[in-house]
Amino acid sequence: MRIEEMTKPELEAWGLELKKEYESYKAKNLKLNMARGKPSDTQLDLSVGMLNILNGDYIASDGTDVRNYGLLEGIPEARELFADILGTTADNVIIGGNSSLNIMFDTVSRAMFNGVLPGSTPWIKQGEIKFVCPAPGYDRHFTICEYFGIEMIKVDMLSDGPDMDQVESLVVADAAIKGIWCVPMYSNPDGITYSDAVVSRLAGMKTAAPDFRIFWDNAYCLHHLDKNDKAKLLNIYDVCKEMGNEDRVYMFSSTSKVTFPGAGISAIAASSANIAHTKNQLASQTISYNKIDQMAHCKFLRDIHGVNAHMEKHAVILKPKFDAVASILSKELADLGCASWTNPKGGYFISLNTLDGCAKRVVQLCKEVGVVLTGAGATYPYGKDPRDRNIRIAPSFPPLAELVMAMELLCLCVKMASVEKFLAG
Amino acid sequence: MRIEEMTKPELEAWGLELKKEYESYKAKNLKLNMARGKPSDTQLDLSVGMLNILNGDYIASDGTDVRNYGLLEGIPEARELFADILGTTADNVIIGGNSSLNIMFDTVSRAMFNGVLPGSTPWIKQGEIKFVCPAPGYDRHFTICEYFGIEMIKVDMLSDGPDMDQVESLVVADAAIKGIWCVPMYSNPDGITYSDAVVSRLAGMKTAAPDFRIFWDNAYCLHHLDKNDKAKLLNIYDVCKEMGNEDRVYMFSSTSKVTFPGAGISAIAASSANIAHTKNQLASQTISYNKIDQMAHCKFLRDIHGVNAHMEKHAVILKPKFDAVASILSKELADLGCASWTNPKGGYFISLNTLDGCAKRVVQLCKEVGVVLTGAGATYPYGKDPRDRNIRIAPSFPPLAELVMAMELLCLCVKMASVEKFLAG
Numbered sequence: 001m002r003i004e005e006m007t008k009p010e011l012e013a014w015g016l017e018l019k020k021e022y023e024s025y026k027a028k029n030l031k032l033n034m035a036r037g038k039p040s041d042t043q044l045d046l047s048v049g050m051l052n053i054l055n056g057d058y059i060a061s062d063g064t065d066v067r068n069y070g071l072l073e074g075i076p077e078a079r080e081l082f083a084d085i086l087g088t089t090a091d092n093v094i095i096g097g098n099s100s101l102n103i104m105f106d107t108v109s110r111a112m113f114n115g116v117l118p119g120s121t122p123w124i125k126q127g128e129i130k131f132v133c134p135a136p137g138y139d140r141h142f143t144i145c146e147y148f149g150i151e152m153i154k155v156d157m158l159s160d161g162p163d164m165d166q167v168e169s170l171v172v173a174d175a176a177i178k179g180i181w182c183v184p185m186y187s188n189p190d191g192i193t194y195s196d197a198v199v200s201r202l203a204g205m206k207t208a209a210p211d212f213r214i215f216w217d218n219a220y221c222l223h224h225l226d227k228n229d230k231a232k233l234l235n236i237y238d239v240c241k242e243m244g245n246e247d248r249v250y251m252f253s254s255t256s257k258v259t260f261p262g263a264g265i266s267a268i269a270a271s272s273a274n275i276a277h278t279k280n281q282l283a284s285q286t287i288s289y290n291k292i293d294q295m296a297h298c299k300f301l302r303d304i305h306g307v308n309a310h311m312e313k314h315a316v317i318l319k320p321k322f323d324a325v326a327s328i329l330s331k332e333l334a335d336l337g338c339a340s341w342t343n344p345k346g347g348y349f350i351s352l353n354t355l356d357g358c359a360k361r362v363v364q365l366c367k368e369v370g371v372v373l374t375g376a377g378a379t380y381p382y383g384k385d386p387r388d389r390n391i392r393i394a395p396s397f398p399p400l401a402e403l404v405m406a407m408e409l410l411c412l413c414v415k416m417a418s419v420e421k422f423l424a425g
Numbered sequence: 426m427r428i429e430e431m432t433k434p435e436l437e438a439w440g441l442e443l444k445k446e447y448e449s450y451k452a453k454n455l456k457l458n459m460a461r462g463k464p465s466d467t468q469l470d471l472s473v474g475m476l477n478i479l480n481g482d483y484i485a486s487d488g489t490d491v492r493n494y495g496l497l498e499g500i501p502e503a504r505e506l507f508a509d510i511l512g513t514t515a516d517n518v519i520i521g522g523n524s525s526l527n528i529m530f531d532t533v534s535r536a537m538f539n540g541v542l543p544g545s546t547p548w549i550k551q552g553e554i555k556f557v558c559p560a561p562g563y564d565r566h567f568t569i570c571e572y573f574g575i576e577m578i579k580v581d582m583l584s585d586g587p588d589m590d591q592v593e594s595l596v597v598a599d600a601a602i603k604g605i606w607c608v609p610m611y612s613n614p615d616g617i618t619y620s621d622a623v624v625s626r627l628a629g630m631k632t633a634a635p636d637f638r639i640f641w642d643n644a645y646c647l648h649h650l651d652k653n654d655k656a657k658l659l660n661i662y663d664v665c666k667e668m669g670n671e672d673r674v675y676m677f678s679s680t681s682k683v684t685f686p687g688a689g690i691s692a693i694a695a696s697s698a699n700i701a702h703t704k705n706q707l708a709s710q711t712i713s714y715n716k717i718d719q720m721a722h723c724k725f726l727r728d729i730h731g732v733n734a735h736m737e738k739h740a741v742i743l744k745p746k747f748d749a750v751a752s753i754l755s756k757e758l759a760d761l762g763c764a765s766w767t768n769p770k771g772g773y774f775i776s777l778n779t780l781d782g783c784a785k786r787v788v789q790l791c792k793e794v795g796v797v798l799t800g801a802g803a804t805y806p807y808g809k810d811p812r813d814r815n816i817r818i819a820p821s822f823p824p825l826a827e828l829v830m831a832m833e834l835l836c837l838c839v840k841m842a843s844v845e846k847f848l849a850g
Contacts (some may be wrong), residue, residue: 036494044483044492051717052477058469067469069461069686097522102711109534113573124549140712147709148538261494263717284572286527287565290715292476292688 002337003418015419018412022369025409030370032406037188037348038397039257039314046313047259050300054292057299066291073279074267078294082267084304086218086251087235093269094279097289100254100266104215105144107250107268110281111178112148116211117247117277123178123211132170132180134162136351136379136390138188138217141181145381152381153177157190161198168205175208179215185233186220189379189392190351191344193231203239203248214240214249220347221253222311225319231345237269246271255297257348258310265290265297321395324404325350332411338418341393350393351379352410358417359388365413371406427762428843440844447794447837455795457831462613462773463822464682464739471738472684475725479717482724491716498704499692503719507692509729511643511676512660518694519704522714525679525691529640530569532675532693535706536603537573541636542672542702548603548636557595557605559587561776561804561815563613563642566606570806577806578602582615586623593630600633604640610658611645614804614817615776616769618656628664628673639665639674645772646678647736650744656770662694671696680722682773683735690715690722746820746828750775753829757836763843766818775818776804777835783842784813790838796831 006014058067060075073079074095083090096103112123123129130151133142137157145152153170156163161184171177182202184194194202202214216236224230240248247270255264268278301307326343329352333339341352354362359376366373374392377383393410395403431439483492485500498504499520508515521528537548548554555576558567562582570577578595581588586609596602607627609619619627627639641661649655665673672695680689693703726732751768754777758764766777779787784801791798799817802808818835820828 038494041490044490047492048481048483051479054476056473058473065466065469067472067685067687069463098715099711099713105710112538140709143709147706260492260717262492262713263715281572284565284568285530286524288524288687290523290688290718292685293715293718 002335003422004337006422008423011419011422015416015423018416018419022365022412022416025369025412028370030405030409032370032398032402032409033372034394034398034403034406034410035372035374036397037257037394039261040317040397040399042317043314043396044260046310047300050259050296053296053299058292058295060291060295064291066295069287071291072282072286072288074289075291075294075298077298078265081298081301081303081307082253082269085222085307086253086267086269088237088251088269092272092275093267094275094282095289095294096266096268098256098263098265098293100217100219100252100256101140103266103268104141104217104252105147106285107215107278108144108148108150108179110278111211111213114281116213117273120211126176128176130174130177132162132167132177133381134180134182135381136189136385136392137181138183139374139378139383141215141217142381154381157187157192159192161192161194164198164201164205168201171205171207171209171212173208177207178209178211179213181215181217183217183219184236185218185231186223186344186347188219188347189349189390191342191347191349193233193345196234199234199236200239203236203245204243212248216249216251218251218253219257222258222307223314223348224311224346225315225322226345227312227315229345237271247273250274255301257314258307259297259300263293265294318396320400321403322350324400325393325395325407328404328407328411332408333414336415336418339414348394348396350395352391352393352414353389354391354414355418355421356387356389358414358421359385359391361417361420362391362410362413365416366410369409369413371409373410427760428847429762431847433848436844436847440841440848443837443841443844447790447841450794450834450837453795455830455834457795457823457827457834458797459819459823459828459831459835460797460799461822462682462819464686465742465822465824467742468739468821469685471735472725475684475721478721478724483717483720485716485720489716491720494712496716497707497711497713499714500716500719500723502723503690506723506726506728506732507678507694510646510732511678511692511694513662513676513694517697517700518692519700519707520714520719521691521693523681523688523690523718525642525644525677525681526565528691528693529566529642529677530572531710532640532703533569533573533575533604535703536636536638539706541638542698545636551601553601555599555602557587557592557602558806559605559607560806561614561810561817562606563608564799564803566640566642567806579806579811582612582617584617586617586619589623589626593626596630596632596634596637598633602632603634603636604638606640606642608642608644609661610643610656611648611769611772613644613772614774614815616767616772616774618658618770621659624659624661625664628661628670629668637673641674641676643676643678644682647683647732648739648773649736649771650740650747651770652737652740654770662696672698675699680726682739683732684722684725688718690719743821745825747775749825749829750818750820750832753832753836757833758839761840761843764839773819773821775820777816777818777839778814779816779839780843780846781812781814783839783846784810784816786842786845787816787835787838790841791835794834794838796834798835
């Protein structure tokens, strides 16, 4: 029976039943966590072979001793590996440290202080600066904007990417809009992959700002759940180039969820002009990144085929977890009309939308029964979900048995909050 | 015979002789490099045992799996190790990535955008910003100032640190002066260690700017050439605290020249208020630094005693090189009156001062005969040595035999440039 069809007495009776079940769980003092997209221990174990793989060989393919200073742009084999991952050439890649988030932060910072290309006016000298933020999205992108005082303009995520009608009408009209955050494949938190039409429109759209940049956070481009059912993403750099907008996009990726979240390597890829300017600025920031980690990654993963084979091992661990989430949501909530959710083919997250105005309450109810979720609202700029309905589910970290229990509790809390809403309204 | 006592014919004859010797070297097509402070391969070999030391143990002392996300401030044992290195407590330390230069850059960047403490006005909102730069100094400090458009005010280095009369009169008078760069122990390039009086005056001096900060780059605090003849440095943080200026100093160090230049770990230490503000800002920049590297360092170096023992192995390799430089300079140049130099007890550099106006010419002559030196002027703000006399010698990287040849050539070039100067003048 759908919840909106229930009578008040039916709702009250059901509410009492749910409350009783909830209290019985409370007594168990559970500690379950579905808050952050952390790989599980079993996934981390897949890469421990990398830690002693160098075995006395410290010389990169160009003869550089990776233990010493030098090669700001990274060792050639790491640049080649990421060129293959991101669909570009090694010359268009700079390898960073253990965090692509950090490269993104630094890329915004460089644009603020020095402009996007030689001769460009620094963003800090252009008054108010704004970014388009498709939402729900990745909270840490929004945090970077808040750090730099960049105004965020929310744009809706549709089933094939950001609402491009909104995006186009914004960027063509306002030269203060300097960028857009995109997680184009298996997006955080919806798991959506941008359609070819969306990618083409992003690459070709008219922007009032000549120094507009797309921050293309391709964090999950390798993270398919089923090797026979992979989403496909158009190469935005190629399309930008065709459209005469070669300098428009910065692409980012990392091995944080390929090898180790705390000890992977990261990359930025872009046009030759962008890369030259970036490298020039980077020379003020550091002498070189960790090339021992770069070489260990290259020896361990070998090439794009090695990466794909390695990712299939992750999928074997992750897919049952995503399947469990989908199956529990479907079993518990499908017939009630009080929630909808995504069924991603990859990535790290599932997006759950409650009835309007229920997300905060669900997260609170979960917390009180020992299930930690990402804070409601975190997936929106300024932490404010205008409909208070989006909850990000991160199924990767808990063992399967814990995940199942956490999901059942989450569904229970969704039902409770929905009943409360109907009884109050 | 001192060069100023030579007659013109004597100078001309000697000049021809030097030229002949120079040409004979030129024919050899040498490739010698004394440009950067890079450890030698033999030194790098001292730390290769660190690369497979984890051996299946990935759990830090607080139970954190170092392979996964988390612990932005670093693992407890790494914070303790750097607390001992820098003479403070673990709570006052944040561990960074592979580059203390990068932490310094970021620390300046954070002050520019967000101010030094909660409620402080960001430096970018205070108009023109200036730093005091003791010179000769470290070129990459000056590069950071240039990057952020911070005006550099040169102050002379004396035999016991910066000229404090100059420093005090500058900082008390001008609230736009927000910082000073210091390499307080075995300074780059002079190898000078600041006296207790200099440290106390820095800690206690009146500054017009309430948000003035000392950038205390203690890169060489562990780098003694002789364990029985170590320089001693006062703990500036303790003195600042005594003087009621606890928040005045940021201390930096790293293991770049302890383990691997490309793959060490770094640290910032400061007052609790500074560290809390730094950590708060850092949360926008990254999720966490590489904790696998941190743990490997802690297992390999163990504690401060382990670090000191390890540094003695470096000294065994480095001391003969520093001795060779001192002995060749003394043998070739002592009686001529055309150069002076430092004899550091530690660190990575020796400072050579030619006659005024000769440094650029010496570096050029060296280059043409195959000896690469740090560019003349690099040790001064804006790359401009007002007397054009300072040359930084970095003896660590070349094998001893090459170093000896490079030094003999350098001395030859100093003589040639000096003769040219006297003949022209």
